[in-house]
Amino acid sequence: MKTLILFLFLLAPSFVFGQAQDIQNMSVLASQYYQNKEFGKASELYEKLYSVTKAEGYFNIYLDCLLGIPDFDKAEKEIRKGLRGNSTDAYWYVQWGFVKKAEGQPVEAIKLYEKALSSISDNPAEYPVLANQFIGRREFEFAEKVYLKGRSVSPENQYNYELGRIYYYMRNYDLMLKEYLSWIDQKESNIEIVKSNISSVLSLDNDQEISKQLKTYMLKRIQAEPGQISYTRLLIWLFIQDKNFTAATRQAIALDKRTGTEDGNIFGLANVSAANKNYDEAVKAYDYLIGKVKKSEYYKLAILQRMQMHYDRFVEENIQDFIRATELKNQFIQTFNELGMIPETSGLLTKYAHLLAFYLKKPTDAILSLTDGLSIKGINIQQISALKAELADVSVFSGDLWEAVITYSQVIESNKGTLLADDVKFKKAQLGYYMGNFQWAKAQLDALRASTSKLIANDAMDLALFISENMETDTTAVPLQIFARADLHLFRNNFQEALAALDSVNQLYPFNSLTDDVNFRKAGIFQKQGKYAEAALLLETIIKDNSWEMLADDALFQLAAIYQNRLSRKDEAMALYKKMLTDYPGSVYVVDARREYRKLQDSTKP
Numbered sequence: 001m002k003t004l005i006l007f008l009f010l011l012a013p014s015f016v017f018g019q020a021q022d023i024q025n026m027s028v029l030a031s032q033y034y035q036n037k038e039f040g041k042a043s044e045l046y047e048k049l050y051s052v053t054k055a056e057g058y059f060n061i062y063l064d065c066l067l068g069i070p071d072f073d074k075a076e077k078e079i080r081k082g083l084r085g086n087s088t089d090a091y092w093y094v095q096w097g098f099v100k101k102a103e104g105q106p107v108e109a110i111k112l113y114e115k116a117l118s119s120i121s122d123n124p125a126e127y128p129v130l131a132n133q134f135i136g137r138r139e140f141e142f143a144e145k146v147y148l149k150g151r152s153v154s155p156e157n158q159y160n161y162e163l164g165r166i167y168y169y170m171r172n173y174d175l176m177l178k179e180y181l182s183w184i185d186q187k188e189s190n191i192e193i194v195k196s197n198i199s200s201v202l203s204l205d206n207d208q209e210i211s212k213q214l215k216t217y218m219l220k221r222i223q224a225e226p227g228q229i230s231y232t233r234l235l236i237w238l239f240i241q242d243k244n245f246t247a248a249t250r251q252a253i254a255l256d257k258r259t260g261t262e263d264g265n266i267f268g269l270a271n272v273s274a275a276n277k278n279y280d281e282a283v284k285a286y287d288y289l290i291g292k293v294k295k296s297e298y299y300k301l302a303i304l305q306r307m308q309m310h311y312d313r314f315v316e317e318n319i320q321d322f323i324r325a326t327e328l329k330n331q332f333i334q335t336f337n338e339l340g341m342i343p344e345t346s347g348l349l350t351k352y353a354h355l356l357a358f359y360l361k362k363p364t365d366a367i368l369s370l371t372d373g374l375s376i377k378g379i380n381i382q383q384i385s386a387l388k389a390e391l392a393d394v395s396v397f398s399g400d401l402w403e404a405v406i407t408y409s410q411v412i413e414s415n416k417g418t419l420l421a422d423d424v425k426f427k428k429a430q431l432g433y434y435m436g437n438f439q440w441a442k443a444q445l446d447a448l449r450a451s452t453s454k455l456i457a458n459d460a461m462d463l464a465l466f467i468s469e470n471m472e473t474d475t476t477a478v479p480l481q482i483f484a485r486a487d488l489h490l491f492r493n494n495f496q497e498a499l500a501a502l503d504s505v506n507q508l509y510p511f512n513s514l515t516d517d518v519n520f521r522k523a524g525i526f527q528k529q530g531k532y533a534e535a536a537l538l539l540e541t542i543i544k545d546n547s548w549e550m551l552a553d554d555a556l557f558q559l560a561a562i563y564q565n566r567l568s569r570k571d572e573a574m575a576l577y578k579k580m581l582t583d584y585p586g587s588v589y590v591v592d593a594r595r596e597y598r599k600l601q602d603s604t605k606p
Contacts, residue, residue: 023052034061039068056091060136063095067102075099090116090126094133113142117149124150124157131162140169158182161190168201173210174217176201181221181231188230195237202241211242229259236269245273245281253288263289263296270302274309277316282309300339304348307335311351319530320493325359341376346383349373350390358493363398367391382420385411389424396431397492404431422451426460433463434488436481442467465550470513479505479512486521495525516546520555527558532566553587556580564596574600 030045043065050058059082066075076099082092097112113134120126127150134143143166147159160183167176180194198214205211218235225231232255239248252269256262270285286306289298314328332352339345349369357366373379373387392407408428415421426448432441445467448460470480486501502518519538526535539562542555560576563569577597580589587593 023049027058030061034065037068039065043069043071060095063099067099070102072099072103088126088129089119090130091133093119094130094137094139098137098139113139117142117145120146120149122153124154127157127159128162131166135166135169138169140166144170158186160186161193164194164197168197173201173213177214177217177221181228181234184230184234185228191230191234194234198238199241208242211238214238215242229255233265236265240269240272243276243278245269245276245278249273249281249285252285256288263292263298267298267302267305271305274305274312277313279309279313282306300344303335303338304344307331307348308351311348311355314355318528320359320495320528322360325355328355329360341372343376343379343383346373346376346379346387350386353390353394357394357397363394366394370394381414382418385415385420389420389427392424392427396434396488401431401435419451419453419456422448422453422456426451426456429460430463433467434484434491436484438467438471438477438480438484466517470517479509479514482508483514483517483521490521490525493528495529499525516542516549516551516555520551523555523558527562532562536562536567547583553580553584553589556584557587557589557593560593560596564600570600570604574604 026045026049030042030049033039033042033045043062046058046062046065049055050062059078063075063078066072066078076096079092079096079099082095083089093112093116097109097116100106100112101109116130116133120130127146131143131146134140134146144163147163147166151158160179164176164179164183167173167179180197184190184194201210201214215235215238218231218238222228222231222235232251236248236251236255239245239251248269249266252262252266256266266285266289270282270289273279273282273285283306286302286309289296289302290306292299310328310331314324317324329352332348332355335348336345336352341349350373353366353370353373356369357363370387370391374384376383388407389411392404392411395401395404395407405428408424408431411424412421412428415424425444429441429444429448432438432444442464445460445464449457449464451457451460467480470483471477482501482505486498486505489495489498489501499522502522505512505514505518519542523535523538523542526532526538536559539555539559542549542551543559546552556576557580560573560580563576564573574597577593577600580587580593581597584590
């Protein structure tokens with residue numbers, strides 16, 4: 001007997017595991033039948049699964065299968081059988097009402113739903129269970145009734161969050177916000193969950209109507225309850241989602257003047273505004289933090305980020321402007337005077353040196369600044385490496401190419417396995433391309449395709465592919481060398497020399513494979529010089545004569561942007577954005593083209 005008991009004890013786990021595996025296999029097969037709408041076969045399997053597991057999830061799908069056949073009689077028979085069992089009555093009344101509604105008997109369905117509602121006790125735990133059963137059958141009004149009953153029976157359980165979710169399903173956004181705000185009143189940290197839920201709502205807001213409705217409701221609540229600071233914070237967040245940084249900044253500063261506790265939020269708002277290229281509002285926010293009488297922990301950060309933003313804005317404008325560059329230089333100097341030469345300003349120092357060399361043509365001053373930066377007390381290896389990488393860039397500008405190679409190599413050796421190392425490897429490979437060492441450069445670029453930075457990997461792949469396409473025969477190597485020399489001049493911002501080299505490619509080799517590349521480079525230079533009409537003509541040529549080439553979608557998007565932002569030819573810009581969507585659906589510009597198309601479309605509405 002003892003041996004038999006021991007044997008059965010050892011056998012039990014194997015039996016349980018085998019049964020679980022059978023259930024899993026049956027469930028997979030049943031799901032396949034259900035997805036294929038083979039409801040007869042699926043119902044047989046789900047009936048077995050429910051009889052073995054007694055899981056309500058299986059019964060729900062089993063019931064769906066019976067209604068899909070349809071077999072209403074059997075569905076009701078199964079429900080009556082369930083009512084005679086040990087499960088809660090409320091669940092079965094919900095399923096029965098669902099069947100009656102499917103049969104076209106809405107009055108009977110409502111009676112059964114009401115019966116489910118009246119069958120639950122005063123136990124607060126029962127209300128979410130029944131509400132979820134109604135939600136599962138998309139009976140949101142009855143789910144609402146469940147929680148409202150729970151609120152009246154047990155006032156300490158307000159179910160604000162749960163009701164907010166139900167009103168979201170019902171698309172009743174005023175009531176949704178009312179419940180969410182009441183939930184925030186209970187605990188302010190709940191605001192982050194509310195933001196996440198509202199984001200789901202805004203993702204459906206194609207015409208901005210929902211956003212307007214939410215902001216209108218928020219403004220009413222703020223006027224009614226001005227002391228609720230969290231309401232204003234939520235409104236600011238709504239403005240940010242709508243990219244209305246002017247309103248967001250105004251509200252944030254007004255709130256801080258009341259509370260004096262919004263420095264962190266204002267700093268974050270300034271950064272978001274700058275990232276979205278809303279530079280004027282970013283400056284307002286940074287200047288507000290810098291100008292506060294009592295300097296906060298964000299004082300230094302605001303100065304640093306404001307200077308970084310000024311530089312990014314200058315580069316983003318993509319135009320050679322000596323006067324603006326000089327103004328920017330003075331802003332850098334003022335920043336360094338305010339904060340000093342400290343490790344935190346070393347990043348700005350690299351930008352300052354780049355401005356001196358590449359825009360103000362003062363490479364000697366740039367090298368002196370970078371050399372001084374290397375001796376900043378407390379500077380770390382990453383900051384030193386960034387300064388050295390810029391030193392190498394300035395060496396390329398000055399024509400000291402081998403010095404640049406050596407410095408790039410030092411940075412790579414000191415930062416193995418980092419994004420900085422990959423970035424410098426790309427610059428070193430690019431320098432090899434400038435020098436005409438195409439095979440070596442291509443080998444380095446091919447290795448960089450595995451970079452963890454998608455941007456570096458893509459840039460490496462593009463340049464490697466460009467070299468391959470234009471080195472198919474010996475006759476194309478010389479034009480490529482001239483073109484690479486033009487790219488070196490372009491890297492140095494020496495536009496006249498670059499244009500002369502590009503023109504010589506087509507003059508000396510009229511049937512080369514670089515025609516569209518020459519036109520594209522020239523169009524880019526003309527844009528930097530502010531010659532948008534000339535740039536547009538070249539881009540139009542690429543689109544017309546080289547529509548199958550890799551640069552066609554780049555040219556199309558750039559031309560549309562010039563029409564839209566520089567030449568006031570909005571209708572033509574819209575047509576080009578639409579052409580991008582239809583002719584180049586796989587382009588990386590599709591998302592941006594769709595956004596700009598909608599923006600132009602909205603601007604033309606009466």
